[in-house]
Amino acid sequence: MKKESEEWRKAEKDVLPEMDKIISDGHLMHTPVEKDHIYLSAPHMGGKELTFIKEAFDVNWISPNGPNVDFFEKEFCEIIGAKYATALSSGTAAIHLALILSNVRRGDEVICSAFTFAASANPVVYQGACPVFVDSEDKTWNMDVNFLEEAIEDRIKKGKKPKAVILAHVYGQSADIDPIVEICKQNDIVLIEDAAESLGSYYEEKHTGLFGKFGAFSFNGNKIITTSGGGMLVSDDKDLIWKAKFLSTQARDSAPHYQHSQVGYNYRLSNVLAGIGRGQLIVLDDRVKARRANYYFYEKMLDRLPGISFMPEADFGRSNRWLTCIIIEPKEFGATRDDIQLALEYEDIESCPLWKPLHLQPVFRGFPYYGSHLSEKLFSKGLCLPSGSNLTDDDKRRVVSVFERKYEEGKKETSKKNF
Numbered sequence: 001m002k003k004e005s006e007e008w009r010k011a012e013k014d015v016l017p018e019m020d021k022i023i024s025d026g027h028l029m030h031t032p033v034e035k036d037h038i039y040l041s042a043p044h045m046g047g048k049e050l051t052f053i054k055e056a057f058d059v060n061w062i063s064p065n066g067p068n069v070d071f072f073e074k075e076f077c078e079i080i081g082a083k084y085a086t087a088l089s090s091g092t093a094a095i096h097l098a099l100i101l102s103n104v105r106r107g108d109e110v111i112c113s114a115f116t117f118a119a120s121a122n123p124v125v126y127q128g129a130c131p132v133f134v135d136s137e138d139k140t141w142n143m144d145v146n147f148l149e150e151a152i153e154d155r156i157k158k159g160k161k162p163k164a165v166i167l168a169h170v171y172g173q174s175a176d177i178d179p180i181v182e183i184c185k186q187n188d189i190v191l192i193e194d195a196a197e198s199l200g201s202y203y204e205e206k207h208t209g210l211f212g213k214f215g216a217f218s219f220n221g222n223k224i225i226t227t228s229g230g231g232m233l234v235s236d237d238k239d240l241i242w243k244a245k246f247l248s249t250q251a252r253d254s255a256p257h258y259q260h261s262q263v264g265y266n267y268r269l270s271n272v273l274a275g276i277g278r279g280q281l282i283v284l285d286d287r288v289k290a291r292r293a294n295y296y297f298y299e300k301m302l303d304r305l306p307g308i309s310f311m312p313e314a315d316f317g318r319s320n321r322w323l324t325c326i327i328i329e330p331k332e333f334g335a336t337r338d339d340i341q342l343a344l345e346y347e348d349i350e351s352c353p354l355w356k357p358l359h360l361q362p363v364f365r366g367f368p369y370y371g372s373h374l375s376e377k378l379f380s381k382g383l384c385l386p387s388g389s390n391l392t393d394d395d396k397r398r399v400v401s402v403f404e405r406k407y408e409e410g411k412k413e414t415s416k417k418n419f
């Protein structure tokens with residue numbers, strides 16, 4: 001398995017033959033003339049989206065449900081190898097429905113990754129349940145299985161077995177899933193994968209989001225593919241996906257009038273937006289390649305600067321490299337993460353600190369936390385670089401030139417600075 005992914009990576013480097021040329025052509029100290037705004041992760045349409053939207057208009061399916069939604073679900077399953085899927089209005093809705101279908105209720109506890117976006121854990125609170133945060137490990141920056149084990153044991157000792165685990169695969173890197181699946185199985189706890197950032201990412205040979213009872217995906221505007229807003233819930237359990245669809249369309253009983261025996265939600269994806277999704281699925285592979293090429297570009301250009309290191313890619317599987325993430329050691333580099341973010345902003349380049357861990361978020365203050373301080377370190381020194389699949393080489397050179405300038409400035413100033 002490991003060998004295969006090594007080969008995969010080697011082959012990938014071969015399909016990027018332009019890289020060296022591009023890099024040697026554009027010398028970095030020059031300031032490009034064009035100064036368009038560079039986004040962190042902009043939408044990137046493939047070309048077929050409007051065709052599918054037009055089909056929806058032609059048959060007047062401007063509602064939730066409809067043929068694009070059905071096809072989108074089917075095509076999504078085929079591409080990632082899922083059994084059943086239901087298309088929803090957001091990734092957050094997918095996580096919320098997964099919790100409802102896992103029977104998470106008021107007062108229950110749910111273990112969540114600490115190092116992720118707040119939408120991973122917000123639905124726990126929608127259910128009146130209590131999130132319990134678990135820290136990351138070095139190798140993946142995702143949930144550390146040892147701290148997970150400690151959390152489960154301690155919560156059980158305190159009298160409450162967690163109902164579910166929400167495992168995030170951040171920035172497209174899969175967590176080390178097998179041992180986590182195993183611990184959840186041993187303790188009879190439902191595993192929900194938050195694969196919002198990991199569409200196109202694999203653990204061994206299997207797509208992320210297919211290991212837990214549920215997998216939740218997002219098609220928000222900044223994700224690797226987008227429907228402008230949307231999500232997908234997948235599972236091997238046909239019945240659960242049927243129930244998710246039922247709950248997402250207001251839980252209407254089969255009766256001639258509007259009859260409801262349960263509280264429902266308006267969480268279905270619209271047929272128009274599913275048309276965008278169908279067009280985006282066609283180009284998913286290209287998007288992964290482009291994002292990985294961004295990473296290689298930055299790695300090649302920035303790795304030689306002292307104090308810059310990159311998010312590791314674990315030797316199992318493949319990351320989609322949704323965002324290229326770096327760690328800046330201010331003492332070695334001569335400038336802090338914040339200095340660099342500001343310098344980029346000054347050049348009209350959007351970047352973003354790594355996720356602020358959820359146990360440090362004011363909204364989650366007071367909820368239990370298990371870990372050391374890895375996620376806090378990542379947050380204090382980490383930066384996401386512009387990573388859209390539609391970035392040009394000039395865009396990326398502009399980013400790199402800011403780093404080179406800050407480094408040169410830092411060399412002159414370090415004697416005066418005290419980080």
Ligand SMILES: *Cc1c(COP(=O)(O)O)cnc(C)c1O
Pocket residue numbers: 089090091092093116117119120168170194196197217218219220229230231
């Ligand atoms: C984007 C994201 C979500 C939420 O998805 P939406 O479609 O925006 O609701 C959840 N978790 C993570 C880790 C995300 O990055």
